[in-house]
Amino acid sequence: MSTVTDPPVLSAVDVTKHFVVRGAVGDSAVVRAVEDASVDLHAGRIVAVVGESGSGKTTLARLLARFYEPTSGEVRIEGAPASARSQRAYHQDVQLIFQDPFGSLNPVHRVRHNLDRALRIHDRRLSAAERRRRAVELLERVSLTPGEDFLEKFPHELSGGQRQRVVIARALAVGPKVLLGDEPISMLDVSIRLEMLNLLDRLRREEGLALLYITHDIASARYVCDDVVVMYAGQMIEGGPKDDVIARPAHPYTKLLVESSPDPDRVGTVSREELFDDAEALGEPPSLIEPPAGCRFHPRCPFAMERCRVEAPPRAELGGGRWARCWLHEAGRADEIGASTFSQALAARGAVS
Numbered sequence: 001m002s003t004v005t006d007p008p009v010l011s012a013v014d015v016t017k018h019f020v021v022r023g024a025v026g027d028s029a030v031v032r033a034v035e036d037a038s039v040d041l042h043a044g045r046i047v048a049v050v051g052e053s054g055s056g057k058t059t060l061a062r063l064l065a066r067f068y069e070p071t072s073g074e075v076r077i078e079g080a081p082a083s084a085r086s087q088r089a090y091h092q093d094v095q096l097i098f099q100d101p102f103g104s105l106n107p108v109h110r111v112r113h114n115l116d117r118a119l120r121i122h123d124r125r126l127s128a129a130e131r132r133r134r135a136v137e138l139l140e141r142v143s144l145t146p147g148e149d150f151l152e153k154f155p156h157e158l159s160g161g162q163r164q165r166v167v168i169a170r171a172l173a174v175g176p177k178v179l180l181g182d183e184p185i186s187m188l189d190v191s192i193r194l195e196m197l198n199l200l201d202r203l204r205r206e207e208g209l210a211l212l213y214i215t216h217d218i219a220s221a222r223y224v225c226d227d228v229v230v231m232y233a234g235q236m237i238e239g240g241p242k243d244d245v246i247a248r249p250a251h252p253y254t255k256l257l258v259e260s261s262p263d264p265d266r267v268g269t270v271s272r273e274e275l276f277d278d279a280e281a282l283g284e285p286p287s288l289i290e291p292p293a294g295c296r297f298h299p300r301c302p303f304a305m306e307r308c309r310v311e312a313p314p315r316a317e318l319g320g321g322r323w324a325r326c327w328l329h330e331a332g333r334a335d336e337i338g339a340s341t342f343s344q345a346l347a348a349r350g351a352v353s
């Protein structure tokens, strides 16, 4: 396995994506979906991006996949601007896997055809016999064995988990260095989610792929990733090695997420509603059209100070690859985050005000 000292394969460097949306009466507004996001993906490592619905995770994945051009900032592949490559060349190295495996496969074509197209794109010189051999090999790499048995099936003849394995096999067909998984297990049966995470883990270990794993579920992130990045309202607010981040959150929002996770051992079985129960009790996440000034979490934060309402916190480097954007670090009050539970801090805050 590589280490984080190796240069990253893929990076987002201060990437921002604003969408202009038009209202019914012709007025327009800007949705600040992702702002100043930076993340490095390394060979053989998995970075999880965790956040509530609407926090900007999918937009980040699409920026990294070059489905969107950034409004500002840059995506870099192997140290060079991604925009210098053709889309085709780029997607030989970077593949995106979506949530819905059914929507990702062409339903009128058999598995063989779905894989064949990707194999042809990868290498136009391959003969039909060679492509068939490779298709079988790909299916077996994602544990659809014997591969021959799956080649002639239509997507609707497969279970959700088998379909997602075919989607992953197709992504592998072009020989990528990076897989971006946008909630790749959230539409699958609870009983097979763990197997899918184990597959991602195997691909990173045995094939040295760099993986981005997007999820709303911190327990599944903990299960599979090396590093975790937490997003809130379009911004990255904390990141670092997963065990540190989860055991000792350095941002009040991460603390809320961890404490809202019903049971860290229930990997992949927690529904979105259940997970964000406590978070929702605090009110809706902010609008990305008119986000709060200062720290975007301040309206929900029991530790908020005057400064948090007016000025966005800088990134505090905490050592060992950890960082967080929270004024408590600048104020020398970071210990308060770990001193009580989020609910206790909220109750104490209520008692004061």
Ligand SMILES: Nc1ncnc2c1ncn2[C@@H]1O[C@H](COP(=O)(O)OP(=O)(O)OP(=O)(O)O)[C@@H](O)[C@H]1O
Pocket (backbone or CB within 6 Å): 019, 020, 021, 031, 032, 033, 051, 052, 053, 054, 055, 056, 057, 058, 059, 060, 216, 288
């Ligand atoms: N093409 C678009 N045009 C306008 N707004 C968009 C577009 N795509 C996303 N948004 C907005 O950007 C914000 C971030 O959305 P995004 O889908 O990236 O979040 P997410 O964390 O992936 O959420 P979910 O888990 O629900 O998919 C949301 O407010 C969303 O409505």
